[in-house]
Amino acid sequence: xxxxxxxxxxxxxxxxxxxxxxxxxxxxxxxxxxxxxxxxxxxxxxxxxxxxxxxxxxxxxxxxxxxxxxxxxxxxxxxxxxxxxxxxxxxxxxxxxxxxxxxxxxxxxxxxxxxxxxxxxxxxxxxxxxxxxxxxxxxxxxxxxxxxxxxxxxxxxxxxxxxxxxxxxxxxxxxxxxxxxxxxxxxxxxxxxxxxxxxxxxxxxxxxxxxxxxxxx
Numbered sequence: 674x675x676x677x678x679x680x681x682x683x684x685x686x687x688x689x690x691x692x693x694x695x696x697x698x699x700x701x702x703x704x705x706x707x708x709x710x711x712x713x714x715x716x717x718x719x720x721x722x723x724x725x726x727x728x729x730x731x732x733x734x735x736x737x738x739x740x741x742x743x744x745x746x747x748x749x750x751x752x753x754x755x756x757x758x759x760x761x762x763x764x765x766x767x768x769x770x771x772x773x774x775x776x777x778x779x780x781x782x783x784x785x786x787x788x789x790x791x792x793x794x795x796x797x798x799x800x801x802x803x804x805x806x807x808x809x810x811x812x813x814x815x816x817x818x819x820x821x822x823x824x825x826x827x828x829x830x831x832x833x834x835x836x837x838x839x840x841x842x843x844x845x846x847x848x849x850x851x852x853x854x855x856x857x858x859x860x861x862x863x864x865x866x867x868x869x870x871x872x873x874x875x876x877x878x879x880x881x882x883x884x885x886x887x888x889x890x
Contacts, residue, residue: 712841729785730888736776737887741798748802814865821857
């Protein structure tokens with residue numbers, strides 16, 4: 674979306690688009706950039722029932738996290754001051770729709786289902802993202818960086834927790850981690866600032882609660 678086009682879109686149009694994005698994030702199978710699924714050509718590993726349930730739980734968490742990421746980006750874009758920042762946030766959100774599709778696909782391949790609380794994850798995160806945007810673009814971009822740093826650390830923990838021979842799940846998580854680093858670095862290049870330590874800690878606590886719930890529900 675060009676900067677000129679973004680200037681011509683009214684707030685009402687953007688709110689309607691935001692609602693549509695929420696439905697797509699929670700219920701859809703969209704893949705925004707059409708990048709190939711990194712696991713598509715790999716053989717399904719032989720997992721026992723306990724391993725299968727565990728992998729489903731981990732990938733369900735990752736899918737819920739990507740719903741939250743979509744919401745954060747969309748909320749921040751809605752309240753961003755700069756059209757350049759809006760465009761960057763929309764670009765990153767589009768790239769992360771790939772993660773949504775890959776995680777949902779992996780969960781369903783294993784016979785599982787994604788979190789039943791997708792709408793809650795989306796709108797709660799959207800409100801946080803919008804508030805971050807209202808704080809100003811520099812703080813909002815810093816919020817992106819901190820979020821992506823925490824997500825990367827979380828994904829690396831999942832790589833340790835996944836069965837070594839479940840290459841299908843591992844390559845998805847590995848590519849997601851690469852993308853999160855890119856998005857965080859891009860936010861800082863646009864002028865993001867480091868968030869105060871208490872806010873970073875609160876974000877970690879909130880993320881821990883979400884992952885604990887979405888692993889099971």
